[in-house]
Amino acid sequence: MTDTLETAAALLTPADLPPGQPLEWPLVDHDGTLLLERGATLVGEMERDFLFRHFAPRRGDRAAPEAGGALAHAKPPEHEAAPTVRDLHLSIGASMGLRPQQGASGAPMHPCKLIGIAPNESIFATLPYADGRPVALTPGENVEIVAIASQAVYRFVCTLHAIHQAPIGYLVLSEPAHIRLLRERKSIRVHARFPVRFGIGAEGYQGVALARGISALGLSLVAPWALGQVGERLRIAFSLRSGDLDTPIETSAVIRNVQQEDGAQCTLGLELDSLTSAEQMAMKVYVFDRHDDVVYWGNSTR
Structure with a gap:
């Protein structure tokens, strides 16, 4: 009952956020994600309208995150006719995501790499790790894999034949x-x-935008106005949630394209700069976890 009252007290209306006045408390979304820090100032009604259109602004000093208020998932695309393994054009070192097929729905993908293809078309992959430990796998079980080839992204199923620890940890998988x-x-x-x-x-950070898409190296953002011109840089901060991991990322980004939408709202394609190895891994894991939501944008960033 107390949590319900606190959450209700934290709810805001546009009248609670007058433009030009510094915030007396941090502003968060429904799940507790920080939108604007205390002291930030909304530029005008346009930015305020953008916030309420895309988020559920609340007082960060009172709000309790809603259960299940995570990220929206789009409908998976329709799959084309299945190719044979010879058609995949997988190269040694190709990035893959792996998870046990049993109870796979909603489970995270664990990054690994392709290290070989046998003449009988069985494949060899590095042993995946999670939280510094090898992922628990059992010979004989089926695993689901998403593989990034030179020309496409594929999903397939293999049977785990064996796990070897030397000379490096690796898996022997069926065709x-x-x-x-x-x-x-x-x-x-x-x-x-x-x-x-x-x-x-x-x-500092002057405003908040909405990410609509992500790759290992870039973002597509919807912003209340054009934040800059192609080639200019922004400083950005966001948090990626995958399973139990919550990785904060702060970096700069190059604007690669700007597309004006209806009204003042704009879509920007950003290429991220200077990611640490931990941030790069978080980006890749986030993409692997959402492989069903793969999209293709012809003129966005890499």
Whole structure:
């Protein structure tokens, strides 16, 4: 009952956020994700309308995150006719995501890499890890795999034949079965929906935008106005949630394209700069976890 009262007290209306006045408390979304820090100022009604159109602004000093208030998932694309393993054009070192097929729905994908293909078309992959430990796998079980090839992204099922620890940890997997093409690869991205704080000046974050798509190296953002021109840089901050991991990312990004939508709202394609190895892994895991939501944008970032 107390949580319900606190959440109700935290709910805001546009009248609670007058433009030009510094916030007396942090502003968060329904799930507790930070939108604007205390002291931030809304530029005008346009930015305020954008916030209420895409988020559910609440007082961060009172709000309790709603259960299940995570990220929206789009309907998976229709799959094309399944190719044979010879058609995949997988190269050694190709990035893959792996998870046990039993109870796979909603489970995270664990990153691994292709290290070999046998003459009988069975495949060898590095042993996947989670939280610094090898993922629990059992010989004889089926595993689901998403593989990023040179021209496309595929999903297929293999039977785990063996696990070896030397000379490195690796898996021996059967010939792929039930191969399905997710999307042709020019830019591999997945649908997403989370707030991204942006900074235009020398320091601080002046506003918040909405991420609509993500790849391992870039974002597609919807912003209340054009935040800059192609080639200019922004400072951005956001958090990626995959399973029990919540990775904060703060970096700069190059604007690769700007598309004006109806009204003042704009869509921007960003290429991220200077990601740490941990941030790069978080980006890849996030994409692997949402492989069913693969989308293709012809003129967005890499």
